[in-house]
Amino acid sequence: MSTTPEFREHRYVLNMGPQHPSTHGVLRVILEMEGEYVMDPQPVLGYGHRMHEKMAESRSWPGFLPNAARMDYLASLIYNHGYVGVVERLAGIEATPRAEYIRVITSELNRLQSHLLWLGVLVLDLGAFTPIMYTFEDREKILDILEDVTGSRLTYCYMRVGGVVRDIDDKFIERTREYIKWQRSRMPMYDKLVTGNIIFRKRVEGIGEFTPDLARRYGLTGPVLRGTGVAYDIRRAEPYSVYPDFDFEIPTETGGDCLAAYLVRVREIEQSLRILEQALDRLPEGPFLAKVPKKIKLPAGDATYAVESPRGELVYHLTADGSEVPYRMKIRVPSFSNLSILPEVCRGMLLSDLCACMGSLDLVIPEIDR
Amino acid sequence: MESRDSVIAALQSLPAQVREVDFRQRGYHLEVWLEPERLRPFAELLRGGDFYLSFVSGLHVKPALEVSYQFANHAFACRILARVIVDAEHSLPTISDIFQGADWHERETKDFFGVVFRGHPNLKPLLLAEDMEDLKPLLKKDERLKDRAAVTRAEADVAEKTPAPAGGEEGA
Amino acid sequence: MTDSFLPPELLRILFAAICAIVVVFGNALVMGYLERKFAGRFQRRPGPMEVGWQGLLQLAVDGVKLVGKQLVIPRQADKVLYRIAPIVSFAPAVLPLLVIPFSPKLQGRDFDIGLIFILAVVAINVLAILIAGWGSNNKYSLLGAMRSVAQNVAYEIPMLLTLLSVILVTNTFSLKGIVAAQEGLWFILVMPVAFLIFFVATVAETNRAPFDLPEAESELTAGFMTEFSGMGFSLFFMAEYTYMFIACSLTVILFLGGWHGPPLPYAEYTSALWFFLKVYFLLIVMIWIRWTFPRVRFDQLLNFCWKYLVPFSLVHLLVTAVVLKI
Numbered sequence: 001m002s003t004t005p006e007f008r009e010h011r012y013v014l015n016m017g018p019q020h021p022s023t024h025g026v027l028r029v030i031l032e033m034e035g036e037y038v039m040d041p042q043p044v045l046g047y048g049h050r051m052h053e054k055m056a057e058s059r060s061w062p063g064f065l066p067n068a069a070r071m072d073y074l075a076s077l078i079y080n081h082g083y084v085g086v087v088e089r090l091a092g093i094e095a096t097p098r099a100e101y102i103r104v105i106t107s108e109l110n111r112l113q114s115h116l117l118w119l120g121v122l123v124l125d126l127g128a129f130t131p132i133m134y135t136f137e138d139r140e141k142i143l144d145i146l147e148d149v150t151g152s153r154l155t156y157c158y159m160r161v162g163g164v165v166r167d168i169d170d171k172f173i174e175r176t177r178e179y180i181k182w183q184r185s186r187m188p189m190y191d192k193l194v195t196g197n198i199i200f201r202k203r204v205e206g207i208g209e210f211t212p213d214l215a216r217r218y219g220l221t222g223p224v225l226r227g228t229g230v231a232y233d234i235r236r237a238e239p240y241s242v243y244p245d246f247d248f249e250i251p252t253e254t255g256g257d258c259l260a261a262y263l264v265r266v267r268e269i270e271q272s273l274r275i276l277e278q279a280l281d282r283l284p285e286g287p288f289l290a291k292v293p294k295k296i297k298l299p300a301g302d303a304t305y306a307v308e309s310p311r312g313e314l315v316y317h318l319t320a321d322g323s324e325v326p327y328r329m330k331i332r333v334p335s336f337s338n339l340s341i342l343p344e345v346c347r348g349m350l351l352s353d354l355c356a357c358m359g360s361l362d363l364v365i366p367e368i369d370r
Numbered sequence: 371m372e373s374r375d376s377v378i379a380a381l382q383s384l385p386a387q388v389r390e391v392d393f394r395q396r397g398y399h400l401e402v403w404l405e406p407e408r409l410r411p412f413a414e415l416l417r418g419g420d421f422y423l424s425f426v427s428g429l430h431v432k433p434a435l436e437v438s439y440q441f442a443n444h445a446f447a448c449r450i451l452a453r454v455i456v457d458a459e460h461s462l463p464t465i466s467d468i469f470q471g472a473d474w475h476e477r478e479t480k481d482f483f484g485v486v487f488r489g490h491p492n493l494k495p496l497l498l499a500e501d502m503e504d505l506k507p508l509l510k511k512d513e514r515l516k517d518r519a520a521v522t523r524a525e526a527d528v529a530e531k532t533p534a535p536a537g538g539e540e541g542a
Numbered sequence: 543m544t545d546s547f548l549p550p551e552l553l554r555i556l557f558a559a560i561c562a563i564v565v566v567f568g569n570a571l572v573m574g575y576l577e578r579k580f581a582g583r584f585q586r587r588p589g590p591m592e593v594g595w596q597g598l599l600q601l602a603v604d605g606v607k608l609v610g611k612q613l614v615i616p617r618q619a620d621k622v623l624y625r626i627a628p629i630v631s632f633a634p635a636v637l638p639l640l641v642i643p644f645s646p647k648l649q650g651r652d653f654d655i656g657l658i659f660i661l662a663v664v665a666i667n668v669l670a671i672l673i674a675g676w677g678s679n680n681k682y683s684l685l686g687a688m689r690s691v692a693q694n695v696a697y698e699i700p701m702l703l704t705l706l707s708v709i710l711v712t713n714t715f716s717l718k719g720i721v722a723a724q725e726g727l728w729f730i731l732v733m734p735v736a737f738l739i740f741f742v743a744t745v746a747e748t749n750r751a752p753f754d755l756p757e758a759e760s761e762l763t764a765g766f767m768t769e770f771s772g773m774g775f776s777l778f779f780m781a782e783y784t785y786m787f788i789a790c791s792l793t794v795i796l797f798l799g800g801w802h803g804p805p806l807p808y809a810e811y812t813s814a815l816w817f818f819l820k821v822y823f824l825l826i827v828m829i830w831i832r833w834t835f836p837r838v839r840f841d842q843l844l845n846f847c848w849k850y851l852v853p854f855s856l857v858h859l860l861v862t863a864v865v866l867k868i
Binding site: 046053054057086089092218220221225230232299300303304306317327330337341 | 396398427429442469
């Protein structure tokens with residue numbers, strides 16, 4: 001064991017994971033328990049570690065894109081977006097306006113499907129089996145739309161330095177509009193089935209005391225941070241791509257508990273739909289890929305590109321030495337910092353609440369392990 | 371600290387070498403070069419200024435390994451990249467007691483680069499297996515190791531805000 | 543089983559026992575199928591469709607699979623306890639069926655204390671779960687088992703208290719007598735509150751969602767069943783469905799008028815149809831609840847019992863007693 005908990009009387013160690021229904025992947029948490037109370041949860045990472053940062057150092061600039069898609073399998077396009085963003089920023093390449101719009105549209109679709117999956121999985125963690133089937137029905141529509149244009153359903157490799165690899169057509173636009181209508185019609189059902197459910201509310205209300213100060217100490221970002229009342233979203237705070245063109249809100253709640261994080265995410269679904277609508281309305285004509293040399297060489301120097309993933313702040317920090325491969329790539333993933341609060345926030349919780357808490361952090365373990 | 375200018379002023383009085391850089395080209399607003407012994411006062415200053423730690427990362431260059439810390443702020447756009455060069459023992463003071471989130475980031479940097487963070491409570495492998503403590507996968511082999519100058523941007527766009535304080539590292 | 547052809551007592555009981563076992567297996571098959579089909583409907587999918595027409599044979603195939611599986615005994619487990627636990631859970635599940643009156647004539651044995659007999663026998667299940675949890679030598683199993691004991695002991699109290707209200711009215715513990723007393727007026731109309739409390743308590747007693755804490759899949763992997771496979775698992779599985787059947791039968795007997803319904807030819811036997819219809823209606827309600835609600839937390843579960851159900855059933859008992867006295 002990599003952590004040797006200090007044994008106290010009446011305490012025992014419960015090993016949760018790496019295979020456990022509610023750790024969603026290969027997370028292992030060593031719990032020091034007292035009865036059903038978790039006295040000291042210690043996450044153990046690295047079961048899915050692939051050393052993407054090392055792989056980057058032996059790959060050409062565009063060659064890393066498939067890797068970028070495989071860290072967070074629920075936000076591949078947003079990882080794509082961050083990666084092409086940092087390369088473009090360092091190289092001084094500008095993507096075409098149409099490409100930027102397409103990137104935003106596909107990224108938001110990606111965010112929606114991630115949020116929908118989370119919604120189902122959170123409620124599944126709390127013991128209700130049915131909502132995940134409904135959210136998968138919605139999610140399937142997004143995956144079908146994205147499959148048509150990107151060619152894959154989960155690990156997209158759609159964006160390129162200077163643009164995207166394929167243009168979107170009228171059919172895509174039409175289907176996305178239909179999807180927006182469909183998703184809006186579904187939200188009242190989720191309100192009744194989940195948000196209004198007394199058992200659900202009792203399970204998440206007051207669970208996890210997230211505060212803005214705790215968030216700052218641990219680098220907590222994303223919906224959980226916004227659930228503490230801080231309206232911090234990279235799309236607003238450090239606008240990238242064409243996000244400044246759109247009118248959308250940053251939903252916040254003040255509860256600082258799992259319910260607040262839940263409500264923020266549900267409201268973000270509506271905001272993403274709004275961005276989608278506006279982007280489809282204003283989609284400019286023109287090329288979808290800028291003229292970029294086949295072999296890209298980046299000038300020496302470093303650059304950072306931060307994007308808002310469904311889980312929080314995703315940062316690519318790139319150092320180039322003027323050659324065809326990156327010299328050093330650092331990827332800051334949101335779940336890494338978000339999970340690190342677990343030992344502090346979940347101390348003294350019931351085991352069931354720990355599951356609720358981990359569910360509302362919306363962890364994606366391959367992203368943490370990289 | 372309510373604005374970027376007040377942050378710059380506070381950092382300069384630390385003292386630290388601060389430069390405002392072009393966000394559109396770099397993705398961060400302030401680049402800071404620190405002496406290792408100023409790292410903790412620097413972190414405490416940012417903690418008092420309600421910053422959060424985004425990440426800790428390493429960069430293996432000649433002549434010495436460099437560790438960078440990125441901070442950002444919820445209230446106003448100010449992303450700070452602080453660079454510190456490790457001392458002769460490959461070590462730096464920990465900031466994990468100031469920013470608790472640094473705990474894992476420092477363990478990760480120890481995994482990948484072998485940087486020892488003095489005072490860290492639990493500097494065990496985080497992402498690598500326990501028996502891989504000596505692997506240090508991101509350290510470069512000699513033939514690929516570059517000089518610091520080779521990975522430094524040829525600057526024309528940035529106005530140096532302050533003269534380097536006495537003993538400060540050469541930044542650009 | 544009519545007066546003219548009364549087999550010797552021993553043969554009669556043997557026959558009833560065989561019938562009871564058939565009911566157990568038949569019920570497990572039907573319930574397994576219903577559960578999957580209804581779960582499918584609630585989740586906008588068809589449910590099992592591949593084996594047989596509309597997937598009717600799915601459960602039979604699953605049964606063959608479970609029987610064919612190797613019984614894995616964990617090395618650290620207490621082998622004796624681990625092996626007897628499923629049997630201890632399953633065997634008592636058969637006994638209550640001997641005293642349940644499906645129709646005026648379809649009853650294994652009419653005990654004067656039939657009700658007490660059922661409650662006593664069913665309570666053994668708690669022991670089985672505790673044995674399973676302890677014998678598995680797995681912390682998740684043990685947590686599930688401990689939850690189960692606390693939960694079952696707690697919910698037995700409101701259950702018994704509401705039962706007492708019914709007993710006060712009928713003046714008998716005989717199940718046949720209780721059903722006979724409801725000719726014309728079902729007790730659900732007289733005591734709707736008691737019915738609700740009793741039904742909620744039975745859902746909890748049978749460890750069904752939203753009170754499925756001993757299994758609590760997302761927290762305890764599978765609770766006390768974590769280490770069981772093959773036949774061990776299927777015995778628990780069948781026992782669970784049988785206990786549900788018994789619980790719903792009791793509810794029907796106590797509150798929904800048992801076999802009473804519109805007249806049928808040969809009503810002494812065929813009115814069992816009404817009984818089964820009512821029981822399966824309640825079972826489907828249980829399925830419906832399971833696939834709709836999230837699981838409650840452990841402290842909420844106990845709070846709900848001790849702070850709401852127990853006081854309410856006590857008050858109900860008091861009111862019943864006073865009303866009867868007047």
